[in-house]
Amino acid sequence: MPVDIAPFQARRARLLQTMQEAGGGVAIIPTAPERIRNRDTHHGYRFDSYFYYLSGFREPEAVLVLVAGDAPKSLLFCRSKDIEREIWDGFRFGPDAAREAFGFDEAHPIAELDAKLAELLANQPTIFHSMGYEPDWDRRVTDALNRVRAQARSGCHAPAQIRDVRSLLDEMRLVKDAAEVATMRRAADISAGAHRRAMAATRPGAFEYEVEAELLHEFRRHGSQAPAYGSIVAGGANACVLHYVDNQCRLQDGDLLLIDAGCELDGYASDITRTFPVNGRFSGPQKAVYELVLAAQAAAIAAIRPGIDWNTPHDAATRVLAQGYLDLGLLQGSLDGVLESGSYRQFYMHRTGHWLGLDVHDAGEYKLGGEWRLLAAGNVLTVEPGTYIRPADGVPEAFWNIGIRIEDDALVTPAGCDIITHAAPKSVADIEALMAEARRG
Numbered sequence: 001m002p003v004d005i006a007p008f009q010a011r012r013a014r015l016l017q018t019m020q021e022a023g024g025g026v027a028i029i030p031t032a033p034e035r036i037r038n039r040d041t042h043h044g045y046r047f048d049s050y051f052y053y054l055s056g057f058r059e060p061e062a063v064l065v066l067v068a069g070d071a072p073k074s075l076l077f078c079r080s081k082d083i084e085r086e087i088w089d090g091f092r093f094g095p096d097a098a099r100e101a102f103g104f105d106e107a108h109p110i111a112e113l114d115a116k117l118a119e120l121l122a123n124q125p126t127i128f129h130s131m132g133y134e135p136d137w138d139r140r141v142t143d144a145l146n147r148v149r150a151q152a153r154s155g156c157h158a159p160a161q162i163r164d165v166r167s168l169l170d171e172m173r174l175v176k177d178a179a180e181v182a183t184m185r186r187a188a189d190i191s192a193g194a195h196r197r198a199m200a201a202t203r204p205g206a207f208e209y210e211v212e213a214e215l216l217h218e219f220r221r222h223g224s225q226a227p228a229y230g231s232i233v234a235g236g237a238n239a240c241v242l243h244y245v246d247n248q249c250r251l252q253d254g255d256l257l258l259i260d261a262g263c264e265l266d267g268y269a270s271d272i273t274r275t276f277p278v279n280g281r282f283s284g285p286q287k288a289v290y291e292l293v294l295a296a297q298a299a300a301i302a303a304i305r306p307g308i309d310w311n312t313p314h315d316a317a318t319r320v321l322a323q324g325y326l327d328l329g330l331l332q333g334s335l336d337g338v339l340e341s342g343s344y345r346q347f348y349m350h351r352t353g354h355w356l357g358l359d360v361h362d363a364g365e366y367k368l369g370g371e372w373r374l375l376a377a378g379n380v381l382t383v384e385p386g387t388y389i390r391p392a393d394g395v396p397e398a399f400w401n402i403g404i405r406i407e408d409d410a411l412v413t414p415a416g417c418d419i420i421t422h423a424a425p426k427s428v429a430d431i432e433a434l435m436a437e438a439r440r441g
């Protein structure tokens, strides 16, 4: 249950206001379905991010309906109380307690949704719905619309437009409010602690999954409900597989270990990558590439402030990396030539960041009207340059199989940005000191 329902009420009020400015109508925002993992066993339940953003309500089988107008109102449809089911599956609020606890104007049993929707949609101009997001809901909303159309002879008219409610919500979700920032800072702190624990626990001969277990232990013991995404614990050449999640290999003396892992806390993701030596000391070539990626990240972070466009940090990081590839003899030619031809993509093939929030790759457009969008205070984005060197002709062997990414989470502030994941060490000196300390016991 949310500690403070005021932020959720404020978001509902803002969406209702935006809907009203768009001509009014009814928004239908269902939570996520439960999903079967095998036979009669479910995946761990995770609510829908849009639904949770507006409601704070975590139970499955729930739908939020917002009616804009002179007397705007928010209605929750949820599971009824059921003592028999609660003995097996646990507490459920039921409509009356949910209305009270979460501050809705009305709450009704989910079984009444279809009948009530037809009433609520009558004589409204627009349905705000995430068309194409969940096929079951597309059909249910269309059925409700057809029931209203069927009443035409009694003088009521059906909504003439369907608008994607996500286009309104994504803009809101891009700028985090104070409650979201507070939760994201806590999630970032937990994840930073997990990376410190993983560095301290890493030894040659250990398995990747043993280090993953250290991360999960730290997430969970601080109240995180789940990892925000599948943890990547990639030793040696595995670090050159961008979405490696097997985590089954034994860690080798002399290799690097790349860990991309972050917890989810109360719905909000954190996303951190650190790369460090399995034996606690960087080799010369590892250090050279590591310092390059760190410098690229520093250049990207230095660029972040309100008013710069989304692509500027990426350009800053790419420029540093491209020059570094020339200096290290990984590429030949001129900086302009490498940037223009895109030959740097042999070693850096992804972008430097993404929005972060309720979803790890969070909602929100990156371009508006064909132009990169400008950053604003309250945006949260990752900054995650990397370098992945697969064996190839012309690539000095000393660098083969080095894969390095360094990823932090940045909150855009009026003056620049705040790196909320700073508690995870990343300078060569800090990493080596932490690992040496852990070995001293």
Ligand code: GLY
Pocket: 229, 260, 261, 271, 354, 360, 384, 407
């Ligand atoms: N861990 C997912 C990402 O970094 O985008």
Ligand code: MN
Pocket: 260, 261, 271, 272, 273, 407
């Ligand atoms: Mn990541």
Ligand code: MN
Pocket: 271, 354, 382, 384, 407
């Ligand atoms: Mn990321």
